[in-house]
Amino acid sequence: MKHLLSFLAALFVLPVHAIEVFATVPEWAALAKEIGGDKVSVFAATHGLQDPHHVEARPSLIAKSRRADLVVATGAELEIGWLPVVLRESGNGRVQPGQPGYFEAAGYVRMLDVPTRLDRAEGDVHAAGNPHIQTDPRNILKVGTALAERMAGIDAANAATYRANFAAFAERWRAAIARWEKEAAPLRGAPVVVQHKSWTYLIDWLGMKEVAALEPKPGVEPSAAYLARLVEQTAASRPRLVLRAAYNSSRPADWFSAQAKVPVVVLPFTVGGNEAAQDLFGLFDDTVRRLAEGAK
Numbered sequence: 001m002k003h004l005l006s007f008l009a010a011l012f013v014l015p016v017h018a019i020e021v022f023a024t025v026p027e028w029a030a031l032a033k034e035i036g037g038d039k040v041s042v043f044a045a046t047h048g049l050q051d052p053h054h055v056e057a058r059p060s061l062i063a064k065s066r067r068a069d070l071v072v073a074t075g076a077e078l079e080i081g082w083l084p085v086v087l088r089e090s091g092n093g094r095v096q097p098g099q100p101g102y103f104e105a106a107g108y109v110r111m112l113d114v115p116t117r118l119d120r121a122e123g124d125v126h127a128a129g130n131p132h133i134q135t136d137p138r139n140i141l142k143v144g145t146a147l148a149e150r151m152a153g154i155d156a157a158n159a160a161t162y163r164a165n166f167a168a169f170a171e172r173w174r175a176a177i178a179r180w181e182k183e184a185a186p187l188r189g190a191p192v193v194v195q196h197k198s199w200t201y202l203i204d205w206l207g208m209k210e211v212a213a214l215e216p217k218p219g220v221e222p223s224a225a226y227l228a229r230l231v232e233q234t235a236a237s238r239p240r241l242v243l244r245a246a247y248n249s250s251r252p253a254d255w256f257s258a259q260a261k262v263p264v265v266v267l268p269f270t271v272g273g274n275e276a277a278q279d280l281f282g283l284f285d286d287t288v289r290r291l292a293e294g295a296k
Helices: 002-011 026-039 059-066 083-090 137-154 156-183 200-206 224-234 251-260 280-294
Strands: 019-023 040-044 070-073 102-104 191-194 209-213 241-245 264-267
Touching: 019 026, 026 040, 026 070, 026 137, 026 156, 026 280, 059 083, 070 083, 070 137, 102 137, 137 156, 137 200, 137 280, 156 280, 200 209, 209 224, 224 251, 241 251, 251 264, 264 280
Parallel strands: 019 040, 019 070, 070 102, 191 209, 191 241, 241 264
Antiparallel strands: none
16 A cells, blocks of 8 residues: 555656756757756747747746746847846846856857947847857757756756767757758859848858848838839849748738749748747758748
8 A cells, every 4th residue: 555655646746857947049948958858847938939039028037037047048139138137137146147057059159240340220230240040050069069068067967968968969960960951952052132130140051142131220120112122232133032030020021022023931940930840850851941942
């Protein structure tokens, strides 16, 4: 009877996670799960169809960060409008900037679109460079290497597990990168138009060429007159695709597409951006497939 009661009690014991991870965006939540496995509990502050530039410092986010052992952010000012408030109000000393429990992914990759001068009149300009680093899978690998070590340092008892999990992920990821690059090889050199400057790292990785952005300044909605001028200005470069993120309004891209006779490709941008992009592998499987099909 005693053994039976112990067995039944064990069925109702919730798993105890070594690390509580608060990730600002879905890509880092997915990466933390790959590394941590069942040793971590991961919370994503945003979802795949949410504009990461515009997030509110809600009380629910403050409550989640209060319990976190590790905050994983993009950095490069992507979360500047809300994360500092959340961390300050949380009162959680473990996850403040400068502490082991605070991790910024942008610090581990080569930043692109770094401005030569700062002028807020130029729109949503980030001093450290373009923060959308997750659109290049090579950056995922670099960030993962650093994140695995950070998790190992925070939870030394499970350090070997985190390192082994990442090693297994990295092996699969490198093989996937080689496959994606082969599938996307016909895109090299292709001129493309982007709606927002979301795709700088993707374009750099695949060797495409950005010839125009539909936003006159980052984060500024284009007018019809501006788009009309853009149609004329890009005619000579003959763009093959217009790229927009799933969370972006469809209006500018669709208008430009109709006038310029250039197909729009709607990309998931991050994990959860569409039904196919439910993890990191699905994110790039779907992204490369959509690009290849759109360029045919």
